[in-house]
Amino acid sequence: MNTRVDISSVAAVHNELRAKTPLVQYITNYVSMDIAANVLNAAGASPAMVHDVHEAGEFATFASALAINIGTLSPPWVEGMEAAARAANELGTPWVLDPVAVGATAYRRETVMALLEQRPTVIRGNASEILAIATQTRGGKGVDSTIDAAAVIDLAVELAGHTDSVVVVSGKTDVVTDGQRAYLVHGGHDLMPLVTALGCASTALVAACNAVEADPVAASVAGMAILAAAGSLAGIRADGPGSLRWRLLDELAGLDDAKIAKHIAVEAL
Amino acid sequence: MNTRVDISSVAAVHNELRAKTPLVQYITNYVSMDIAANVLNAAGASPAMVHDVHEAGEFATFASALAINIGTLSPPWVEGMEAAARAANELGTPWVLDPVAVGATAYRRETVMALLEQRPTVIRGNASEILAIATQTRGGKGVDSTIDAAAVIDLAVELAGHTDSVVVVSGKTDVVTDGQRAYLVHGGHDLMPLVTALGCASTALVAACNAVEADPVAASVAGMAILAAAGSLAGIRADGPGSLRWRLLDELAGLDDAKIAKHIAVEAL
Amino acid sequence: MNTRVDISSVAAVHNELRAKTPLVQYITNYVSMDIAANVLNAAGASPAMVHDVHEAGEFATFASALAINIGTLSPPWVEGMEAAARAANELGTPWVLDPVAVGATAYRRETVMALLEQRPTVIRGNASEILAIATQTRGGKGVDSTIDAAAVIDLAVELAGHTDSVVVVSGKTDVVTDGQRAYLVHGGHDLMPLVTALGCASTALVAACNAVEADPVAASVAGMAILAAAGSLAGIRADGPGSLRWRLLDELAGLDDAKIAKHIAVEAL
Numbered sequence: 001m002n003t004r005v006d007i008s009s010v011a012a013v014h015n016e017l018r019a020k021t022p023l024v025q026y027i028t029n030y031v032s033m034d035i036a037a038n039v040l041n042a043a044g045a046s047p048a049m050v051h052d053v054h055e056a057g058e059f060a061t062f063a064s065a066l067a068i069n070i071g072t073l074s075p076p077w078v079e080g081m082e083a084a085a086r087a088a089n090e091l092g093t094p095w096v097l098d099p100v101a102v103g104a105t106a107y108r109r110e111t112v113m114a115l116l117e118q119r120p121t122v123i124r125g126n127a128s129e130i131l132a133i134a135t136q137t138r139g140g141k142g143v144d145s146t147i148d149a150a151a152v153i154d155l156a157v158e159l160a161g162h163t164d165s166v167v168v169v170s171g172k173t174d175v176v177t178d179g180q181r182a183y184l185v186h187g188g189h190d191l192m193p194l195v196t197a198l199g200c201a202s203t204a205l206v207a208a209c210n211a212v213e214a215d216p217v218a219a220s221v222a223g224m225a226i227l228a229a230a231g232s233l234a235g236i237r238a239d240g241p242g243s244l245r246w247r248l249l250d251e252l253a254g255l256d257d258a259k260i261a262k263h264i265a266v267e268a269l
Numbered sequence: 270m271n272t273r274v275d276i277s278s279v280a281a282v283h284n285e286l287r288a289k290t291p292l293v294q295y296i297t298n299y300v301s302m303d304i305a306a307n308v309l310n311a312a313g314a315s316p317a318m319v320h321d322v323h324e325a326g327e328f329a330t331f332a333s334a335l336a337i338n339i340g341t342l343s344p345p346w347v348e349g350m351e352a353a354a355r356a357a358n359e360l361g362t363p364w365v366l367d368p369v370a371v372g373a374t375a376y377r378r379e380t381v382m383a384l385l386e387q388r389p390t391v392i393r394g395n396a397s398e399i400l401a402i403a404t405q406t407r408g409g410k411g412v413d414s415t416i417d418a419a420a421v422i423d424l425a426v427e428l429a430g431h432t433d434s435v436v437v438v439s440g441k442t443d444v445v446t447d448g449q450r451a452y453l454v455h456g457g458h459d460l461m462p463l464v465t466a467l468g469c470a471s472t473a474l475v476a477a478c479n480a481v482e483a484d485p486v487a488a489s490v491a492g493m494a495i496l497a498a499a500g501s502l503a504g505i506r507a508d509g510p511g512s513l514r515w516r517l518l519d520e521l522a523g524l525d526d527a528k529i530a531k532h533i534a535v536e537a538l
Numbered sequence: 539m540n541t542r543v544d545i546s547s548v549a550a551v552h553n554e555l556r557a558k559t560p561l562v563q564y565i566t567n568y569v570s571m572d573i574a575a576n577v578l579n580a581a582g583a584s585p586a587m588v589h590d591v592h593e594a595g596e597f598a599t600f601a602s603a604l605a606i607n608i609g610t611l612s613p614p615w616v617e618g619m620e621a622a623a624r625a626a627n628e629l630g631t632p633w634v635l636d637p638v639a640v641g642a643t644a645y646r647r648e649t650v651m652a653l654l655e656q657r658p659t660v661i662r663g664n665a666s667e668i669l670a671i672a673t674q675t676r677g678g679k680g681v682d683s684t685i686d687a688a689a690v691i692d693l694a695v696e697l698a699g700h701t702d703s704v705v706v707v708s709g710k711t712d713v714v715t716d717g718q719r720a721y722l723v724h725g726g727h728d729l730m731p732l733v734t735a736l737g738c739a740s741t742a743l744v745a746a747c748n749a750v751e752a753d754p755v756a757a758s759v760a761g762m763a764i765l766a767a768a769g770s771l772a773g774i775r776a777d778g779p780g781s782l783r784w785r786l787l788d789e790l791a792g793l794d795d796a797k798i799a800k801h802i803a804v805e806a807l
Contacts (some may be wrong), residue, residue: 010474028319029318030302030568033569034558034572034735035569038734038779038780038783041732041779042779042780043732047734048642049568049609050570050610050642052610052611052613052645054611054612055643055644058643058644058645059642062642071318072318072320072321073321074320074345075323076612090782099320104317104324104331105323105328106324106327107321107323107324107327108324127495194310195310196307207625238521240521240522240523241307241518241519242309242311242515242516242517242518242519242522243516243519245518245780246515246780246783246784247781249778249779249783250777250778250779252648252778253732253778253779253780254777254778291546299568299571299587300572300575304572341588342592343589343592344590344592347563373586373600374588374592374593374596374597375587375593375596376590376592376596414795437585463579464576465572465575465576473785498665508788508792509788510576510580510787510788511783511784511785511786511787511788514576514783514784515784
């Protein structure tokens, strides 16, 4: 028996985000940089894509949150990721790991395993990626999920318990769990998976919300819910993935408490 | 005397593409990544930009097609390109080479010559680039074509015969030839060259079609025709390059047999 | 007492730009590549993002202008930047430096100081960045400006005199000065800072205008004014940062003398 949750905490985190414009350092893949930076900007955060080991750690010492995404991986970038994660951990800065297509190659699996040892505050992936981490088996097709988030709820709860990270599984319905509590976020639009890298952008938003909200579960629910609300709104008038993308940015910038209340639902499991 | 070709094979390849959502590995320049991934996604394929030598070859062993674009070149990327091309060749996976601005620098010429030795299934360039490869002379202005595709038909036929690759020359009218057969694809819109990297995106679509159609000429005609049809449709209501870009993605996602039949023409030479 | 300047020289530079379509080499950060290339294309220039030391210097020998942006810095890119700046200087090709977030890390400060020794034709930054260079102190929050351009006019004039570069400070009102003359460019729209990397795109436009106009002050005023005019026009019907972005590209492509005259103002100090 599930319980509908008052979404006022999502609105509160959203208002904090707009009030504080936190600086979010995002070490991410080339494909997602444009949309992730624009999503952060539109939602009220201040994005900075600083990746190289010569400065990534130093930058992380004054960023309000950090996100690390392995979409387009190479050794110099992995060095920067590790330095930034270390710096974030030393200062207690929240950081989010996005294990893009982790099941696809040995290099991805190794990189993710090394980053998991640094215990990210949050792991945000699609169902295939969370499944791949949880089972350490090869899964997923490219970077898109071929299974639904709801199908991996139990695995997500187990993974969160095991890693001591909050686990966020994105999909038609998003799952957020710290191993004890588990929430579903309903919202969004069917066109969203056709816009490349919105998953990567959601990772950035989750990081931004963790910068302004101390409870990583509440923050992560808010991050996913903000994107879902804007996506639902954008989908009303979108004619395809091209128009959904720019409408999503317009809706993010114009989001308010009433729209959040109307366009998403959060459910406690 | 040219012959108008029944475009039903374009529609057939397009339907195959949507049915199979092939995984397309695209090692491409930074400028094109966003639009190329979104074009692949909107057209029904599954994009993955995996470039580094630590995983590019491994990834190519399970990708359905590979494309390699030299737009923003550097030594680590060239290593990844060569490893991926080798892996594709070992498994008979089709791959497409996009020799962006090949005439501009010695480094580009050398890189393209080395990749040509691995015999790509398809070479896709604009007229200046095909001319530069065919004549090994310096040509082209930046990455844009300053001559028309039609002017290099004979050179394209000769290059295809010589390299044993299908050659695709993009332009106002596209040329596709394997040295024996040659086709012209009519369609598209005058605003398309003002949208950066649509040529790079066409390379990705050609790769995607080669993943689902065994005849590389038919596949390449279909790839260029799909983009041209969506471009023609997008141009109807576009007010400039900004609106053309997102409308093109909307039209790609909504393309069907009737629209293809109405908005492009394929001609056999 | 300020003087309103006849904006006919902006229109003249704009028409030269469209007539000559200069090749602009832009070594820039990953986040900005898409929008910067599309802005150059829409405004009439020919963009080329060629960064690696194996070809960046060679490419700069035939580019009409060069721009260097340190947004996503790493050692191989710094090598390419230095080689390209040297090649530009040897041939007297104008080049523009964009010191993104220079105050944030030691690596950025060092890189900018080394590039300044090569005396860029123009330095284009926001107020925080210009302040950071001028005072060599840590300033700025991420890559966004937290202070207004007008507040640093005196510092900009001093920096221009000291470095022998034209200094452009972008903001709600832009400042352009060579240490002797100083101009303000009024125009643009409040939504522009919410679109990521429009500052980086303005750097590219300033470079493009310097390719067709020998006076770097007049060229830089024109570059900033062209973007401001298109931004003002785009803002009329934009509903947020997503729609502003594509409308800006449409407006850039459709800009003419009358629109420039109506939508910006240039003031001599």
